[in-house]
Amino acid sequence: MGDLVIRPATDDDIPAIVAMLADDPLGAQRESPDDLTPYRTALKRLSGDPHQHLVVAVREDRVVGTLQLTIIPGLSRRGSTRSIIEGVRIHADERGSGLGTRLIEWAVETSRSEGCQLVQLTSDKTRTDAHRFYERLGFESSHLGFKLSL
Template sequence: MIIREARREDVAAIVGMLADDQIGSTRDSADDLTPYLKAFEEIDADPAQLLIVADDAGEAVGTLQLSVIPGLARKGALRGQIEAVRVRASHRGSGLGGELMAWAIAESRRRGCALVQLTSDVKREDAHRFYERLGFEASHTGFKLKF
């Protein structure tokens, strides 16, 4: 198993992982990859964005996106923002999610980030326990405005 940057040909597998749960199935679908491929091109072109996959014999079985965000707060500190952490059902419980998170944390440090943050839907209680086991603290309340 290796962790590597995602490639265009990984997009269908990534979308499959995004759609493979109760919440994701209402938002994502691999029926039309056009918007996902467009988003992939934008992510891939931006050095502050990293879309990675866990590759098991050429197959993407885990993924996350890491964004390095500059800000004025905390004396101009960089933040690592982790999004869309997913592991294919066949690989859950193997420690792969922890490996992906360790990679993202190490990469954030390597890039000079002062902290790593993430958001998680309030309904994802298993994910919350996972993040807490990794040392993350539920420190803020998030808000979204959908368009």
């Protein structure tokens, strides 16, 4: 992994990020790689917020992974700050290479440096392989999640 660079995402990375987001049955239903306009708008919004870290993993000038890390100051847990990891995707050619572990390690290290006391993430209940992956990295299934589409 010596040639791997994890860096903030740029506008030029959007096509590769969206392709990874759409590269599974769930993502294929909710992503629109043919129209990148909303993703570019979202990146501008994210880039202007110091609590948002949208990063890409790059190897040999090719985007091979991505994730979003959000830092959330709060009152609960004695005023602790937490982070949320979202949108973890690894290019199909890189799965099983250790890249996912490296990205999650980056997110945990960054969370610590931002003063977080807790790192959390959600994963669709159908992604059983992802669940095993997160458990291997020390995450525990602790809550039942709910969503309301607006």
